[in-house]
Amino acid sequence: MIEAINYSWLVPLLPLIGFLLIGFFGPNEVTDSVFHRRKKMSKGLAGLIACATVGIGFIMSCGMFGQLFGDEAVGEIFQVGKGNPSYTVHLFNWIHAGNFNADFSFLIDPLSVIFLLIITGVGFLIHVYSIGYMHDDPAFSRFFSHLNLFIFFMLLLVLGDNYLVMFVGWEGVGLCSYLLIGFWFKNTEYNKAANKAFIMNRVGDLGFILGIILIFLTFGSIKYSEVFDTAGSFPSNQAVMITITLLLFVGATGKSAQIPLYTWLPDAMAGPTPVSALIHAATMVTAGIYMIARSNILYTLAPISMDIVAGVGLFTGIFAATIGLFQNDIKKVLAYSTVSQLGYMFLGLGVGAYTGAVFHVMTHAFFKALLFLGAGSVIHAMSGEQDIRKMGGLKKSLRITFLTFMMGTIAISGIFPFSGFFSKDEILGHAFAYNKFFWLMGVLGSVMTAFYMFRLFYLTFFGKFRGTHEQEHHLHESPKTMTIPLIVLAVLSVVGGIFGIPEVMGGKHFLKEFLEPVFSASELKMLPKELSHSTEIILMAVAVIAALASIYSAYYLFVKNKNVPPADTAHINPVQKMIYNKYYMDELYAKLFTKPTDWLSDKLHRFVEIKFIDQIVNFVGEGVTWTSSQARLIQTGHIGFYIFAMVIGIILILLYKLV
Amino acid sequence: MNTIQNIHINHYILLSTVLFCIGVLGVLFRRNAIIIFMSVELMLNAVNLLLVAFSSYWGDAAGQVFVFFVMVVAAAEVAVGLAILIMIYRNTGSTDIDVLNKLKN
Numbered sequence A: 001m002i003e004a005i006n007y008s009w010l011v012p013l014l015p016l017i018g019f020l021l022i023g024f025f026g027p028n029e030v031t032d033s034v035f036h037r038r039k040k041m042s043k044g045l046a047g048l049i050a051c052a053t054v055g056i057g058f059i060m061s062c063g064m065f066g067q068l069f070g071d072e073a074v075g076e077i078f079q080v081g082k083g084n085p086s087y088t089v090h091l092f093n094w095i096h097a098g099n100f101n102a103d104f105s106f107l108i109d110p111l112s113v114i115f116l117l118i119i120t121g122v123g124f125l126i127h128v129y130s131i132g133y134m135h136d137d138p139a140f141s142r143f144f145s146h147l148n149l150f151i152f153f154m155l156l157l158v159l160g161d162n163y164l165v166m167f168v169g170w171e172g173v174g175l176c177s178y179l180l181i182g183f184w185f186k187n188t189e190y191n192k193a194a195n196k197a198f199i200m201n202r203v204g205d206l207g208f209i210l211g212i213i214l215i216f217l218t219f220g221s222i223k224y225s226e227v228f229d230t231a232g233s234f235p236s237n238q239a240v241m242i243t244i245t246l247l248l249f250v251g252a253t254g255k256s257a258q259i260p261l262y263t264w265l266p267d268a269m270a271g272p273t274p275v276s277a278l279i280h281a282a283t284m285v286t287a288g289i290y291m292i293a294r295s296n297i298l299y300t301l302a303p304i305s306m307d308i309v310a311g312v313g314l315f316t317g318i319f320a321a322t323i324g325l326f327q328n329d330i331k332k333v334l335a336y337s338t339v340s341q342l343g344y345m346f347l348g349l350g351v352g353a354y355t356g357a358v359f360h361v362m363t364h365a366f367f368k369a370l371l372f373l374g375a376g377s378v379i380h381a382m383s384g385e386q387d388i389r390k391m392g393g394l395k396k397s398l399r400i401t402f403l404t405f406m407m408g409t410i411a412i413s414g415i416f417p418f419s420g421f422f423s424k425d426e427i428l429g430h431a432f433a434y435n436k437f438f439w440l441m442g443v444l445g446s447v448m449t450a451f452y453m454f455r456l457f458y459l460t461f462f463g464k465f466r467g468t469h470e471q472e473h474h475l476h477e478s479p480k481t482m483t484i485p486l487i488v489l490a491v492l493s494v495v496g497g498i499f500g501i502p503e504v505m506g507g508k509h510f511l512k513e514f515l516e517p518v519f520s521a522s523e524l525k526m527l528p529k530e531l532s533h534s535t536e537i538i539l540m541a542v543a544v545i546a547a548l549a550s551i552y553s554a555y556y557l558f559v560k561n562k563n564v565p566p567a568d569t570a571h572i573n574p575v576q577k578m579i580y581n582k583y584y585m586d587e588l589y590a591k592l593f594t595k596p597t598d599w600l601s602d603k604l605h606r607f608v609e610i611k612f613i614d615q616i617v618n619f620v621g622e623g624v625t626w627t628s629s630q631a632r633l634i635q636t637g638h639i640g641f642y643i644f645a646m647v648i649g650i651i652l653i654l655l656y657k658l659v
Numbered sequence B: 001m002n003t004i005q006n007i008h009i010n011h012y013i014l015l016s017t018v019l020f021c022i023g024v025l026g027v028l029f030r031r032n033a034i035i036i037f038m039s040v041e042l043m044l045n046a047v048n049l050l051l052v053a054f055s056s057y058w059g060d061a062a063g064q065v066f067v068f069f070v071m072v073v074a075a076a077e078v079a080v081g082l083a084i085l086i087m088i089y090r091n092t093g094s095t096d097i098d099v100l101n102k103l104k105n
Helices: A011-026 A041-071 A110-133 A140-159 A165-182 A188-219 A224-231 A239-255 A264-270 A273-282 A286-294 A296-300 A303-324 A331-352 A352-383 A398-411 A419-433 A436-461 A469-474 A480-500 A510-525 A533-560 A574-580 A583-634 A639-658 B009-028 B034-057 B062-090
Strands: A085-095 A101-110
Touching: A011 A041, A011 A140, A011 A398, A041 A110, A101 A110, A101 A140, A101 A165, A110 A273, A110 A480, A110 A510, A140 A165, A140 A224, A140 A273, A140 A286, A165 B062, A188 A239, A188 A264, A188 A331, A188 A436, A224 A273, A224 A296, A239 A296, A239 A303, A239 A352, A239 A398, A264 A303, A264 A331, A264 A574, A273 A352, A286 A296, A286 A303, A286 A352, A286 A510, A296 A303, A296 A510, A296 A533, A296 A574, A296 A583, A303 A331, A303 A419, A303 A436, A303 A583, A331 A352, A331 A419, A331 A436, A352 A398, A352 A480, A352 A510, A398 A419, A398 A436, A419 A436, A419 A480, A436 A510, A436 A533, A469 A533, A469 B034, A480 A510, A574 A583, A574 B062, B009 B034, B034 B062
Parallel strands: none
Antiparallel strands: A085 A101
16 A cells, blocks of 8 residues: 655745756846846746646645545554554654654644645646746745745644644744845835734734743653643643743734734735735645644633633734725725634634634635635736726626635635635634534624625626726736636635535534544533524524625625725824724824834944943953063063072962962 | 992982073073073983882883983984084074064964
8 A cells, every 4th residue: 555644845945956956947037137047947837837736735734634544443552542643754863952842743644634635736827827926026936946945944844743843833934924025125015024924923923932931841752742742631721731822823913913912914915915815725824723723732721811712812813804994995895804714714614613723724714715816817917907996897808806705705715615605604603502602703704704705706706997008908807827816716715615514504514524533632621612502503594594685785885886095195083094994903002012122223233232232341451462562571571580489389289389 | 229229218319409500491491402402311311210219119110111212302302402502593693582573483
């Protein structure tokens, strides 16, 4: 039997090789014009390598998935137990110092395989799309090499079998997001956005590092299996467990853009659109969800942390959704919707719907990638225009984009039977069982999601064209490399729900069964709160009807009444203005953190640096100069003096020895 | 052996100390390089005397063997040192060590 799992190390290795090949041998926009080097590989070959490395990874992931799914009963060497397929692939010894052990090994279990499939599958489609989207960019090969590196680090993140390997990937995706958000580095604004993403993530990473250190101090290991086994015997709600989970959660808020560390994500739109799709759908922002889902047993043992996770998630979800209502940049709307959807996932994690959260990651990956790529296709056709107030009526000229974008919009709005419905419903159902208020707010958020998504959709594709004459003339459907990924993702967005049809609809929740081994320990510890089938049906109906009503109001406002959001200069009421300006969050952060830090560092520079540190350093330097200038005088060259000094020295040594 | 032991050890120590101090003072206060050389020899011989006396009292021949080594080294030193001194005298016309400060640079 061919063991796909034994070759799992190839899955991350291939994109890494792709990164090196394209990075070293691809055409380079800067150095090639300066040094007339020998002929480089063509753009086509660079794109092909990038896509192939990820594509092969996807095929292998499918193999691993099949193997995990198929041989639950087969007693393999690495297998932990029957019906609990989990393999450890040891690659090499990494850090062994004292009683600290961290090996470079991979853990292949249902959770990591699901993420593998999402990353390589959606990532592959985004790669293919990028060939068309980035075709005319002079930095084509730099783009693809960084894209491949991104995939590599993300795979490392989900494959590692201990927290340190996860951290390597965690930092790696941070680096790649920096490189890709600031991809057009000649624009200062874009560089600032890249810096912002990087620095805000560092804040979160500090929490994550402290969390890992505390895990090691508490459990004596950072290997998942050992940590979780030890943790299982801990009593609930211990202070150390709460601290660990909260520290880890701080890391997750950074990566997954939750309050208070979310403001980098909308700014990250500065990167090329496929990058936005990659960050938002398949990689990076899902890292926080993965980490908490992976550490589920720790969270289950700290119910207080669960409440905080759920609360922060819910608040972020609502908060970002309200900002999304008034945004006019097509990518910014999608960005806030990502923040909001991630809030839903954290809500799911917080109320114990671990499967639901992972399910939502999956369906979200489909429709968010689709929406971003669709937006990219629109921007492509509009020659770089991103303001939806200047679009309109695009459905005639962009047939495929229009249809696929519609699928994505319906899916994210949670309309039955599109994929978003099932995953969102599962989270909302658990939220209802946990706390009725959470559910209510969740539905409110979903109503807003439906509204702003359809607002975006109607303003872009319906009505009359509001752009310039040249743009109208230029309108065209995107090339095949861009539309085919759109179609594939649209199909996935529509049917993605079949992986988790709830029992009440007569389905078998396939994903739940598959992920059972990962979450079973948590489920045993949590008191199951089963909802009756009739309640579930009512909840679903309420959510769907609310979303439909909200879609109708969007239709009424933007199609029937042909409303268009006012221009930036127009006078709008203060509440609306406040929301449009994102509650002045960035300004608040600037006041709260940036200004005081600037002030403090200025003062430190003026008083501590110049008055103390500089003085001390200069004193040491001058002291050495003076001493040596004096000591130089001893060297006279007179033998008599030398001998005298020698004899005195010997006498002193003898005295010292005697006394 | 017995003749050496007929005299008390303290006398040997005293004699060699006096000899050594004369040597040290000679090195420190004389300016003629050849006299300094002789003073160094005096110090060496003071040590040799002490070595012989101690080895005799201790009943161990190792000390006397060391004396021969010291003599050999001193002889070699004199051979080299005198050669150098002759060369210095030829070049500068003096063996006064206060004139010889060429080591400075």
